[in-house]
Amino acid sequence: MITQEFVRKLVVKNDAKIVLLVMDGLGGIQHPELEKTELEVAKHNILDMLAAKSECGFHYPIGVGITPGSGPAHLGLFGYDPLRYEIGRGLLDSLGVDFEFQKGDLAARGNFATAAYDGAITDRRAGRIASDASAKICKILDGAELDGVKIFVLPVKEHRFAVVFRPSDGKILSDRLTDSDPQKEGLKNLEVKPTIPEAAPAASVINKFISYADEKLKKSSPANAVLLRGFANMIDIPAFGDVFGLRALCIATYPMYKGLSRLVGMDVAKDCDTLISQFEALKKNFDKYDFFFVHIKATDSAGEDGDFSRKVKAVEDVDLCMPDILSLEPAVLVVTGDHSTPAAMKSHSWHPVPLMVHSKCARFNPVVKRFTETEFIKGSLGRVPASSIMTLALSHARRLAKFGA
Amino acid sequence: MITQEFVRKLVVKNDAKIVLLVMDGLGGIQHPELEKTELEVAKHNILDMLAAKSECGFHYPIGVGITPGSGPAHLGLFGYDPLRYEIGRGLLDSLGVDFEFQKGDLAARGNFATAAYDGAITDRRAGRIASDASAKICKILDGAELDGVKIFVLPVKEHRFAVVFRPSDGKILSDRLTDSDPQKEGLKNLEVKPTIPEAAPAASVINKFISYADEKLKKSSPANAVLLRGFANMIDIPAFGDVFGLRALCIATYPMYKGLSRLVGMDVAKDCDTLISQFEALKKNFDKYDFFFVHIKATDSAGEDGDFSRKVKAVEDVDLCMPDILSLEPAVLVVTGDHSTPAAMKSHSWHPVPLMVHSKCARFNPVVKRFTETEFIKGSLGRVPASSIMTLALSHARRLAKFGA
DSSP states (O other), X not given: OOOHHHHHHHBOOOSOOEEEEEETTOOOOOOTTTOOOHHHHSOOHHHHHHHTTSEEEEEESSSTTOOOOHHHHHHHHTTOOTTTSOOOHHHHHHTTSXXXXXXXXXXXXXXXXXXXXXXXXEXXXXXXXXXXXXXXXXXXXXXXXXXXXXXXXEEEETTEEEEEEEESSSOOOOOOBOOSOOSSTTSBOOOOOBSSGGGHHHHHHHHHHHHHHHHHTTTOSSOOEEEEEEEEEOOOOOOHHHHHTOOEEEEESSHHHHHHHHHTTOEEOSSOOSHHHHHHHHHHHTTTOSEEEEEEOHHHHHHHTTXXXXXXXXXXXXXXXXXXXXXXXXXXXXXXXXXXXXXXXTSOBOSOEEEEEESTTOOOOTTOOSSSHHHHTTSSSEEEETTHHHHHHHHHTTOBOOXXX | OOOHHHHHHHBOOOSOOEEEEEETTOOOOOOTTTOSOHHHHSOOHHHHHHHTTSEEEEEXXXXXXXXXXHHHHHHHHTTOOTTTSOOXXXXXXXXXXXXOOOTXXXXXXXXXXXXXXXXXXXXXXXXXXXXXXXXHHHHHHTTOEETTEEEEEEEEETTEEEEEEEESSSOOOXXXXXXXXXXXXXXXXXXXXXXXXXXXXXXXXXXXXXXXHHHHTXXXXXXXXXXXXXXXXXXXXXXXXXXXXOOEEEEESSHHHHHHHHHTTOEEOSSOOSXXXXXXXXXXXXXXXXXXXXXXXXXXXXXXXXXXXXXXXXHHHHHHHHHHHHTTOOSEEEEEOXXXXXXXXXXXXXXXXXXXXXXXXXXXXXXXXXXXXXXXXXXXXXXXXXXXXXXXXXXXXXXXXXXXX
């Protein structure tokens, strides 16, 4: 098996630039009436033109028949084995927050809730309290220190927040814990319990924090309680730049993808909120980095909404921006998705994801006339695991030495 | 995963002959102007005719996106996991020498060099001393015995030689050693140091040998010093014949491929220096062996030189010899390369290697009209790891029993 440790030893450095353009949820299934996929209906002449001169095929994000969440799907794209590095839910949800996680951090998702005088939860979302009001409550709780553990309380959206427990004395806080969130109204906040003995110190400090919050929010309304769930430790993951010898920049609009990129040590471009601003950021930073992860969210959102036409349009919008990438003449351009999100299914799916690798070293199949699932079956790449995309990209950039003499 | 241990248990014997025809560096990418690969331009009617009636596809020598050296690439073809059996540089370079390596041998590459009176190296190649002069100096040093270790000094070419340290008392000489070669003129020969404690005895005997050579060559000119590098132990590898139940013959022109074959226990045909003499050797030995590894070097040499036309011609030359193979009616004929060497890249590459398996049991795809990378995409084999070529060959030869009842 080709591991990251193996690839790492072969890495060499040069000036070749690599652009990884990820259309989230790229790849669909045929529309039940049109009998065509989103990519087959969309007009994307530039992607089609590139496909005829590129290595085309598919990648499996995790394995045959496995539908991935966004976390593991992106780890795969970044060249990590997603079965080896698991990102816990509490951590994944906290990644969107602009926060520098450290090794040893323990994160959880939180809700501000409304509790009755006896502690029974009457509203798990505190009436979907407004984001600015929620941020004010976060400030009340943020910065507490209990049992030598520093606690960060970070606003997310409406009633949702993230909480991070950071032990200051080298103590380890394990995430093997039960939730405090009872998931049902009418019930009280549950005591957090360790599921292994080593997690007892973590449970203790978290329960103290819940009591501390109860006390601090006693007079607050409607948010007078915190519900915590999805405890997850920061993962110990090798830095992308170290593994692949690349100065890497993430150019994304959505917080979670920025967070995932930060997690693996990428820099994150600022002020990206539209497709145009993303491609401007690419141009502006092109000399400063070697690797660019450009993340397009609109394709996935449309797929999740079951909006076939909007997904078609989202792909067409990207195609219109392709000249912005091509004019920079990257040595390697990879266009793919993190997983498929067929509009007909309104969800992520297990279908292999279209993958196109464009470089001067491409062994292309000229019969591939379009950037579509059906045409890519004829592509020269076949079907590869997601984690080999980075290996391919590095080789096409001539950034990987040969193995053995 | 299908391991060699697994395959070995299924092996049965019969009279079926297997020919593995390896065109080194087979497989290219499109020529930038012609937009065709070497195989697409070459005229090879017989290979084309066979392709339409064979299982066609590709093999990955090591893994997706990994460029192999010749050593690991051939181990894969021979059915060994190239990640499990690593051939060190000193051993690989020594393989070309006609020498029977034994378990426990420690090999290194050597240069005859010129040193000044104070030991500083003034010429790392002793003026590229002629091969016959170099061979004479090897004779002076060959056969020494120091600390119970027998030392073989074997001429390679010009200033280059190979040295093999063979412990006679069951002592183990580890290859975890630093080089003596300072790699720069003006510096003295470096003391060889162990990088693990267990390598101390090896370092000691090697340093004694360097002093011994200094003494013996004191009056020699211009070669009065030896520089050693790339220490590597003979690998402990199961014999090809034992694993696959085959009497195997290597028919190669280049020393290194003969050496690799000897390393896995194959016999090596003598007096092969042209394509014609290779096919004569095949014919002459056809009754005496079960498996024939025929290695064609010209394809790779042309690719490495970036000579597209010469690579085309090299394939055409092989096609003209195909009747010589076919007239012998082997049960199985496998035609492939060890890795791709696209002329456009002037180097080995990671691109999967065209693979054709011809036998009466082939499930072929009749739409495959040519022996080319593009046509093979439609082939019935798909993409397989190199180490499964032997499994396929054995099964097509009906030399592999079914697994389980």
